[in-house]
Amino acid sequence: MSQPRLRVAICGAGIGGLTCALALAKYGDVQVDVYESASQLAEVGAGIGIFPRPWKVIKALGIDQELLQRTESEVKDGPVRAFRYRKSDQLKGVDFYTLVTNGTLITIHRADFQQVLISHLPQSTRMFFKKRIRSYTQDLTGPVELLFEDGSRATCDLLIGADGLKSSVRTALLNERAYWAQAEGRPSEAARALDAIHPSWTGQVAYRALIPAAKLRACNANHSVLTTPMQYLGKNGFVIAYPISQGRAINFVAFVMRHDLEGTKFNGPWMSATDVSAFASNFQTWEPEVLMLISCVDRPLQWAIHTVKPMKSFVSGRVALLGDAAHAMCPHQGSGAGQAIEDAYILATVLRHRGTHRGNIERALQVYDNVRRPLALQVQERSRLNGRYFTFADDIDWERLSESQLWEKLQQLGNRFTRNWEWAWTTSIDGSVQEALSMLESR
Incomplete structure (x- = not known):
């Protein structure tokens, strides 16, 4: 051989x-x-x-x-509705944007x-x-x-x-x-290299769980996430949920965000099993559609979201x-x-x-x-x-906006989602492959 x-x-x-x-x-x-x-x-x-x-x-x-x-x-070519967004940190949530991609999010x-x-x-x-x-x-x-x-x-x-x-x-x-x-x-370069070794806490904690679709269906057979990837947004937190495993389960993640703690040390294990009470109080004033999802969560995993500093x-x-x-x-x-x-x-x-x-x-x-x-x-x-967009982390006093002003700001926010994300479907891996091959063959 x-x-x-x-x-x-x-x-x-x-x-x-x-x-x-x-x-x-x-x-x-x-x-x-x-x-x-x-x-x-x-x-x-x-x-x-x-x-x-x-x-x-x-x-x-x-x-x-x-x-x-x-x-x-x-898998579909052309425009595909990837996520539906709701402002949900209130008794009555409101749909305000649908992220449309060119091609399917699998x-x-x-x-x-x-x-x-x-x-x-x-x-x-x-x-x-x-x-x-x-x-x-x-x-x-x-x-x-x-x-x-x-x-x-x-x-x-x-x-x-x-x-x-x-x-x-x-x-x-x-x-x-x-x-x-x-x-x-x-x-100074040596110091920067050593500083990049250790991950940095983002001030964010995610609570992840898989919800049996049958369990959610028993609570509400018409719940949105049974058929549609959803993101429920609010101040200092949001929930994302969508069906997986051929619709047999719902992938659920609730984020609790403290942007002011970004870069500080997280005290405790970065990942651990916990219970719903660890995060549910952060969403207690949210709309019923979110509360119903949370009620179906059993023994979530808590993840402290850390990132690697740019190298x-x-x-x-x-x-x-x-x-x-x-x-x-x-x-x-x-x-x-x-x-x-x-x-x-x-x-x-x-x-x-x-x-x-x-x-x-x-x-x-x-x-x-x-x-x-x-x-x-x-x-x-x-x-x-x-993460900042999803949690309204800006200087706008959302509570004081009129209904028309709120709708206008939400539409602007939704358009910002698309602008920040469209690289994922307007560019192709083929371009990166050709760039790499050209570099190899020109040296």
Whole structure:
């Protein structure tokens, strides 16, 4: 058996890591090893949304039809109603905007997505569980050497950190960058690198749950979220809910927002099981449609929303970051998973290019960084802004507006949603692919 052209180690078996593994493993001359810190893949994260840009990647990987069998979403071209918005922090809520996208927002359970990705990996892709990376070393000529928390070691030509918000690979990469910056007399750059290691709390807490559709239907057979993705907005919080798993469940998330606490430390576990009383009081004066949803929630998961500070680069030598490890963002554009998918596909594109080999991996990774980092950081900021828009975090005294003034302001706000979001359906992943290929072939 011939030696592989490249040996790639991927730390993290989430959506981004598995997408990258599948995109690379389709080419027989790349050996892919996936290292996952958990003992098994778990159903964490509930529902995710996929816009047309990353959906095109999924089609290219040949898993679109199988995914569609696990969702109630239908792929449509042209204008599609993605979300309906209501101002709901009052006794009688009001519909004020419908987000219309060009192409469907596909909603699917994260666990279903992972299972499909794993089922399509070839036998040559090796998966190792209970493997958390501690550190790595790299020099100019030899392989990248990996050291795991259990004391075991491995080598590769390229390390990809897809290990999420608390990424060990990011920690090692930024420590490496800080070391060299300090050694070369750039102390301020070293300080910035060290500061970016630790995630930053946004002042936001999400309460996530899956509601059996039958349970909600028993309360109200005509409830909006049984058929329509909804967002219920209000001051300092909002609720998003939509059907998943072929309509058998409702993905529910309630956000409690304290924008004044952004950048402060969150006290307590970042994720924990809790009960409805932990957040229900924040919505007690909201409209009945929201209260009915909350009444159907049982044992939600509490997530303190943290993000990664914008990084100078997603790569260092023969090490690259993707997904949350590189740019963990607020979930308010439904694009965290989609951005990880795009990262994975562009990274795989530059690595499988006929001109990429062991001797020029760093050049290929620089192309990946040049193409993906600007857009990913832009989406990260747009997601933060959406969170402010959804909670009326501006200087308007909404309570003092007349009925006509309120309607006018709500329409302006809705139009702002579209302007801030339309990149997701007015641009294409094809443009990023061509940009990456042009960079590779012009050097």
